[in-house]
Amino acid sequence: MKNFYVFPLNLKEPKCGGNCVCDDEACAEKCTTWGSANASMNAVDNSTEKK
Amino acid sequence: MLKYIFEFKTANYSYFYDGITNHIVRVSDVLRDVIHAEIIRDIKDCSNIYSKYSRRIINSAYKSLKILQDKYKIFRNEKFKIKGFTLPFDINEENLKLFINENNKKLSLGITEQCNLRCAYCTYSGKYYKERVHSNKFMNFEIAKKAVDFFMNISNNKRKLINFYGGEPLLNFDLIKEVVNYCSITYKSKSYIFSLSTNGTLIDENIASFLIKNDFLCYISLDGPEDVHDIYRTNTKGQGTFEKIMTNLRLIKSLNEKYYKKNVIFLITLAPPYDLIKIKEFFSQNELVKENLYLVNTVNTNDTIFFEDKNPNDWKLEESIKVMKEELLENLSEKDIRGLTFHIRYFLELLIRIHKRKMHLENSFYYPNGICIPGGRRFFVNTEGEFKICEKLDNFLSIGDVYSGFYFSQIKYLLKKYISFCNKDCVNCWALSLCDLCFVHANNVEDINIEERRKFCEKIRKRYAKGLVLYATLFEKNSSFFELLTNEDNWRMNNEI
Numbered sequence: 001m002k003n004f005y006v007f008p009l010n011l012k013e014p015k016c017g018g019n020c021v022c023d024d025e026a027c028a029e030k031c032t033t034w035g036s037a038n039a040s041m042n043a044v045d046n047s048t049e050k051k
Numbered sequence: 052m053l054k055y056i057f058e059f060k061t062a063n064y065s066y067f068y069d070g071i072t073n074h075i076v077r078v079s080d081v082l083r084d085v086i087h088a089e090i091i092r093d094i095k096d097c098s099n100i101y102s103k104y105s106r107r108i109i110n111s112a113y114k115s116l117k118i119l120q121d122k123y124k125i126f127r128n129e130k131f132k133i134k135g136f137t138l139p140f141d142i143n144e145e146n147l148k149l150f151i152n153e154n155n156k157k158l159s160l161g162i163t164e165q166c167n168l169r170c171a172y173c174t175y176s177g178k179y180y181k182e183r184v185h186s187n188k189f190m191n192f193e194i195a196k197k198a199v200d201f202f203m204n205i206s207n208n209k210r211k212l213i214n215f216y217g218g219e220p221l222l223n224f225d226l227i228k229e230v231v232n233y234c235s236i237t238y239k240s241k242s243y244i245f246s247l248s249t250n251g252t253l254i255d256e257n258i259a260s261f262l263i264k265n266d267f268l269c270y271i272s273l274d275g276p277e278d279v280h281d282i283y284r285t286n287t288k289g290q291g292t293f294e295k296i297m298t299n300l301r302l303i304k305s306l307n308e309k310y311y312k313k314n315v316i317f318l319i320t321l322a323p324p325y326d327l328i329k330i331k332e333f334f335s336q337n338e339l340v341k342e343n344l345y346l347v348n349t350v351n352t353n354d355t356i357f358f359e360d361k362n363p364n365d366w367k368l369e370e371s372i373k374v375m376k377e378e379l380l381e382n383l384s385e386k387d388i389r390g391l392t393f394h395i396r397y398f399l400e401l402l403i404r405i406h407k408r409k410m411h412l413e414n415s416f417y418y419p420n421g422i423c424i425p426g427g428r429r430f431f432v433n434t435e436g437e438f439k440i441c442e443k444l445d446n447f448l449s450i451g452d453v454y455s456g457f458y459f460s461q462i463k464y465l466l467k468k469y470i471s472f473c474n475k476d477c478v479n480c481w482a483l484s485l486c487d488l489c490f491v492h493a494n495n496v497e498d499i500n501i502e503e504r505r506k507f508c509e510k511i512r513k514r515y516a517k518g519l520v521l522y523a524t525l526f527e528k529n530s531s532f533f534e535l536l537t538n539e540d541n542w543r544m545n546n547e548i
Contacts, residue, residue, distance in 0.1 A: 003082040003115035006123055007075040007526065009408065 053090060056126065057481040059516060061524045068519055069125040070481040071133065073408045075523065076125060085112040090126045133483070136473035137416040138424070142466050144459040150427050151457070156208035157429035159442050160195055162226050163218040164188040164434055168250050168292060171283040171357070172322050172350045175218070178357040181496050183446045185218065188434040192229045197453035198432040199230060203238050205456075211243035212268075216431070216442055221253040231265050246270060248318070250284070252292050254299040256306070263307045266314065271296065273317045273340065275330035283322055300339050317345035323361045327371035331393040347396040353506075376521065383529040401518040402525070406533045408485060419473040421487030425450045425462045440465075443491050448498065465490065465499060472501045476508065485515050 055070040065083045068075050078086065081104045088094040100109060119125045140146040164186040170176065177184045199213065213234070215227050231245060246268035254262075262269055273296060274280040281291025304311040317340060319330065334340055352358065379394045423429075423440065430450065431439040438451035438458075448465070451457035472493065477483045492507045493499035525532055 003079045003112055004119060005077040006119075006125075007077070007523075009073060 053126065054479050055131075055481050055483070056091075057516065057519070059520050059523070061520055061527060063527060064523070066519070066523055067125070068481070070483050070485075071127065071131070072124050073484045074123055074125050075519065076119060076123070077523070079112070081108050082112040082115050085109065085116055086126065089113075089116065133478055134416050136419045136470050136477065138418070138466065138470075142463050144463070147424065147426075147457075147459055147462060150424055151205055152207050154208065154424075154428050155202070155206040155426065155430070156210055157212045157214060158198060158202040159214045159216050159429065159431040160190065160198060160230070161216050161218075161431060161433045161442060161445060162190040162195065162220050162223040165222055166217060166219040166250070167222060167252060167286065168219065169285060169287050169289075170250075171285070172320065174351060176357075178355050179351065180354045181446060181494065189223050190226060190432075190434040190436075192226060192233075194432070194434070194436040194453055195226055195230050196233060197436065199234060200237075201453060201456060203241055203243075209242055211241065212246060213243060214246045214248065216248050219250055219253065220247055221249055221258060224253075224258060228261065231261075244268065248272075250292065251296040251299055252286070254303065256302060259299070259303045259306055262314075263303070263310045266310075269303075269315045270318050270346075271300070271315060272320065273345075274320055274322070275326075276333040276337070279326060279330055279333070283320075297339060304339070312342050315343055317343055319345055319347045320350055321347065322350040323358070323363075324366045325368035325371060327368065327393075327397070328374055331375070334393055345392075345396065347393070380524065380528055383525065383532045398521065401514065402522055402533070404485065404487065405515070405518055405522045417473075417477070417483055419466075419470045420477065420489060422466070422469050422489045425465055425490070426457050440490055444494060446496055447490070447494050468499055469493060472499075472504055475501065476505065480508065480512070482512050482515050486511050 057068045057070065059066050059068065064077050065080065066075060066077050067086070081100075084094070084100050084103070088097045088100055094100070104112075116126065120127065140150070164175070164183060165188070166173070166175070166185055172178075174182050175185050202211070202213070213230070215230075217223075220227065227247070234243065244267075245265060247262065248270045249272070251271040251273070272284065274282075274284060277291065277293040280293040280296075284292050286292060300311075300315070303315060317334070319334070321327065321330070334345055350357070375394050375397065379391060379398070382391055425440045426438065429441060431442045431445055432453065433439060433445055436453035437449040438453075439445050439447060440450055448461065449458065450461050450465070469490065473483075477486065480486070488504060488507055488511060490499055493501070493504035495503045
């Protein structure tokens with residue numbers, strides 16, 4: 001392999017400029033329930049942290 | 052280690068993520084060693100490198116490092132500091148109004164704080180310190196009318212959405228009918244749609260016909276097969292609700308199958324013991340649900356006593372995720388993408404967030420994590436007519452009310468205070484460009500608080516550390532996978548808007 005490969009970046013600036021789910025056009029519809037912010041915290045596997 | 056650099060590995064390669072530029076770079080072994088010697092400086096004796104590689108290979112790695120520094124601005128001087136955090140516009144009333152007018156597209160009406168169920172994991176069950184509990188508060192039409200009028204007048208967005216939320220909103224079905232009727236008379240020329248977040252147990256033929264007639268998007272909570280769903284989703288007598296919901300789903304389907312497939316969307320809440328495989332199989336195999344769209348959430352693990360009697364040793368989350376990751380990796384070709392809906396839904400938000408990360412120009416300012424502009428795209432109105440940032444913050448400071456509109460001084464205060472948190476903490480964090488913490492995480496009911504938010508910083512870094520590994524692994528397997536993912540037409544199962 002070459003010494004490095006730089007992953008492509010999304011060059012389109014989101015409307016509000018942030019990292020929030022609001023970048024997504026479908027955001028308002030997606031965030032219908034309480035769980036959304038929570039889902040983003042727990043996605044992948046942080047819930048596996050033993051209590 | 053440079054504070055903005057995060058190093059990680061997949062099974063095959065070494066990587067660096069640069070929080071300043073948002074670049075992910077895969078590096079050869081020799082380049083990794085050179086970076087450790089020259090940039091991270093944790094290799095004291097560079098002669099070790101010269102014993103491992105030929106001089107020609109090492110020289111080539113040094114040239115590569117220079118390209119990464121000069122062209123891509125990665126691995127900059129350890130003294131480099133970002134300027135700070137800001138919004139893309141000055142925080143003043145005029146700009147906020149402009150943003151709201153252009154972008155606000157969702158009004159959530161919390162039309163009751165009562166519910167006919169007593170789901171054990173519910174945010175409003177009394178097990179969450181910061182949240183309200185069920186109460187007999189119901190919104191009246193006067194409040195709802197004022198909220199709708201305000202929304203219709205401030206929003207120029209062409210796809211307006213009015214969502215009915217609770218408690219269980221169907222306990223206040225008369226109000227829903229009144230609002231729909233009012234809009235149909237008063238706002239004939241405006242384009243809007245309705246949605247409903249419901250537990251699905253109260254839907255009878257009358258209600259179903261109404262929802263169909265008015266083309267409601269109908270979000271119904273359904274956690275999986277009966278033995279999964281009924282663990283937590285119970286009525287006031289502690290009885291499971293699965294059968295009742297399935298009966299009501301059959302009813303809607305029998306009345307209008309096209310509507311059912313297009314407009315009924317399931318909300319899955321993953322909770323202990325997190326048997327994701329069983330849930331995944333139910334949603335891919337059950338005739339009544341397999342063609343519908345669903346969204347996946349997990350039960351809130353923060354600020355709660357809900358988990359006190361749960362035994363993590365019984366949980367199946369780790370093994371489920373392992374299987375799902377393997378399946379995801381095995382099935383990355385275009386033709387299989389629809390079969391991966393559950394996997395995608397589970398991992399999607401994180402992966403898309405990483406994939407769609409923005410290019411940062413050198414020395415630019417940074418956006419304050421994942422905060423929204425309060426009132427900017429959506430707002431929640433509680434039973435008493437107070438405006439909240441969203442339904443997740445219905446026990447938090449108001450940002451307006453139906454009588455006065457938005458409190459711009461409050462919105463400015465919240466934005467500026469949150470930005471001050473970022474300027475204090477995030478300037479030293481490699482995850483600053485990915486972090487999606489927001490007011491929800493800084494909320495201590497009375498105000499936003501930096502200590503409250505700090506509780507989540509390590510979690511965020513862990514999450515993105517894992518997310519980057521998964522992202523890079525998927526990218527190694529099929530780099531076009533993410534283009535397929537971001538073009539949601541490829542995997543959305545119906546006409547979700």
